[in-house]
Amino acid sequence: MRSSAILRVFVFMLVVLAAYLWVGQAITAMTGGERKAASVVEVTPEGGEAIFWGKGRCFTCHSLGGEGSAVRCPNLGQFGEKFPLAIGARAEQRAKERSDETGTHYSSTDYLVESLARPDAYLVEGYKNEMAIVYAPPISLNLTEIKAVIAYLQSQGGDLDLEGIENPGELAQTYYARIAAASAAGGGDPGNGEEMFVDTCSDCHTIQGEGGEVGPDLSSIGNKGLKFISESILRPARKITKGYETWVVVTESDERKHVGLKTEETSTEVEITKATGEVATIARDDIREIEQDEGASVMPDDLTEMLTVKDFQDVLAYLMMQKGEDGAEAETGK
């Protein structure tokens, strides 16, 4: 083996690596260096711009006129025939459209807040609903940052209304409450959480009069805080609401064991409602044994295997929003 061959190969490698470095250097010179994104604490168009092109990652899906290269979602600037108006002016038009569609008055701020808080509410034709929940991980914008983005979008061809952003009407306030609840719950998506709740929990639990009655009414559960709700889902037996304890009744005649809530009790009978909703009425004379099982809950303890992390966060976010009438009013600042 000739040493000159090794040397030639080594020099060749250095040339290749130098070319690689040059490409990296040239691209960095064009596109900028390391990417740090700072939090924004002021609701201004400048703050929103920093979020739009930084932490919020809006630019990965939306272009703004000639800025940016994303085509996945609508261009938010004035761009070609499809988008003759920039988003600020477009929002005013869309607000009218939404008002007509829903019968509720929309301001341009309402429309923009809705677009960020519930992107599926209105879809631009030809585009799919694939917008990330911006107040959920990994983006996790807080309410101030979201307001700043709205200010930035309004400034694109529209009338900037900072007062309207800070103190909007009822509709936007509801969405602000939704974002605040979701942020508190680790950033879940309450919309998906509601669907998950209906599919998984509503057979037993009621919210605002909808659902089953085996478990406690959860219409005001949000007032109990995140920790309580989280514990109740993950370890239902640890904190059982009074009146929802688990009872075990063994009958004399057929030695059957009935496990469930004691929903009715008279001098002659005991009514046990099982997790499935089935109701067993047992004569007191037929009871061999009746006792409360303090270590068990009627609520399934394998929910964690049925829910993904995201589903769990989504349900939490939805439940955090359930603050009854008083709670909801307090949340929206009324």
Place this chain on the structure above:
Amino acid sequence: MDREKSEAAIQVTNMQTEYRSSRSNYWLVLGVLLTLFSPEVLALEANEYRQFLGIDSRRLVWFLAQMHLFFGAFVLGVPLFAVIVEIVGWRNRDPKLDKLAYEFTSLLSVAYATTAALGGLLAFALFTLYPTFMGYMAGLFKDIMFLYALLFFAETFFLYLYYYGWNWLQGGLEFSRNLQWLFKGLGVAIILAGAVFLFGGFGLEMRGDTRSFIALLYILPLGVGLLILRDLKSSHIFIGILLNIAGTAIMQLANSWAGFMMSPAGVDEEGELIGTLWQVFENILATPVAIHRMLGNLAFGGLVAGAYAAVKFIGARTPAERAHYDWMGYIANFVAICGLIPLPFAGYYLGREVYSTSAVMGNNMMGGDFSWTFIIQAMLVGSLFLISNYYLWSGMTRIPGSERYYKYIKFILGALIISFAIWLTPHNLPLTSQEVGDMGGSQYHPTLKFMGLMPAKNAVVNLIILSTFFSFLLYRRGNKSDVVPISQQGRLPKVVISLAGLVAVAIVGQYAMGMLNLDPAELDLPADRAHYFRTVGYLLIFECVMAVLAVILALKDRGKLAQGLYMTVTALSVVLFLGVYGFVVMEKASPFLRNIAVSQFLQLISCIILVTAIDLYLFRGAKELGKLQWGKMTVRSQYALLLLTFVITMNMGLMGFIRSGLRGDWHIFGVMRDTSPWSYTPSNYTMTEMVSLAVLVFMVGVAFMFWLGGIAAQNKAPPSVPGTEPGQLTDEAGSQPASRTGD
């Protein structure tokens, strides 16, 4: 994770804790044990970061992880094809292939120890510099880490038994009949169980990709290994199979850690385990990354071995040496191409799963912080295909008769260059006002703007793969005079070609049905957009009809026509029709664009499967126009082989940067934030600096090890391979016996 604390520490970052596919040594085992006995620290607690000698901890971990991964990929990739070469040599009673397999394996011995040492170093760096993060990970994965350590011992045992037992297990001493039947029975039982498992007979709770990975890479090879056990040599092969199973399992386990960091499962938002360990292990990205890495390792291992052969060729003193190392380089490159061709598809699947994990992560990958990194990646991958083709064309100069096909090369080259140029065209570039003015006041070039969009890129990436495949077909038939009628080759070709046709129709057909029945509402599109799906559905049905026609033609001894017809139809459909139609879809039904990409990929992969099956038999035993002249290669071609190795190594480093960086400012995506001072996404220049340093050190290290291995080889006798002439090759390796000529 305490969210308020997280909010206070909002920094975009990534931490290059690359430690998948890793192997370790006793140091790692010790490190794991130390951690396991320490109290469990959950993500709730504030993160602690430390430094060693004031060095940036992230860069230190990045470098060590990259070095460990390079060596790990090599020691995982080489045994894969060493065993395949050994099996081919054993089946054909060809001692030359056996010697080649041994030569490949001998490269491993020193590299293995280095990989292990680097694994230990990496583990210590992680445990000492990122104690909170690693405490959490070790607490969660403790059972898997123990299994990992045990598998490491198994791999060490099998590797050294495989290497040092080569001569000892060369003999043809047969086992008793009863023992042979016992092994066969066991083998058949395991294969059947594997097939049932693969098709969902049990283990349905697993993800489909994990089930396929386990069935195809663990259970079936184990069954086949037992099935062929009949003498000492087959025992040696069986040990090689066990070595690969252990190595693959180690990689899969470590991949689950890195996958978990990107797509955590089985834990709540505070990092507490709320599911099962299996859910944690089988997180969304664990298997897609493992599949991608498996193919990447195969290509990488092949090319590093190819670089070894190229350096030896360049420094060769005799024609015999040149012939031998030319042949070795060819085999290594052949293996690498086998890994390279499906790699973009595995990458596509991985990318899709990244999107399904988090659209934010996916968008950041393709359109955010890493969009320019992907431009560099496109340059590197495009170069890989271009250089691979060049090497194949150079190789045709040693094949008498291949001059007939030279005329096609300029067209293939043209297609590759145009495709490469389109692939590299960015959609948008920062321009000066002068440049904007020169382009008529637009940010986009009037024509080139279309080249920067996905439909164009999807079309050309398929054309690049198809062109490379075509080059390979030309190489294969270089010195064959004419085809051998398939009807005269017995039943096997008919069965194989028909099965390949069936697979092609099944792959394309099932997707066609999906397109014909797709409800536009599923993609949030209005009902009147359904005709876009139907058009693609009918196109795929047409492709199925062409596949059936190709099978019929091949069985009627019109194999060349069958191949030409099917490839032409596929090229027209995938590149021309869907390439252009993609723009229409992008305008009118944008969400459907991804389905177009999938349909292109499915047609291409079906085409490769069926055309390869036909080609296998079309020239089997055909009359040759001359003997292949090993060693008659230009030195330039060897530099091409070296360049391929450098490029794939740089690309691996780059892809590691992207994969790890996608987590943004999270150690564990959505669960544990990175609040360290190094919490930001480094620039592309920093990436090229770090990767270049790692490549340089790796290459110098590998060269040193090969030199050491060479000294060791001089001091001991190689395996006995009577009658061996370097540079001879059999048909199974894609060529023919040849004389040694040199250039």
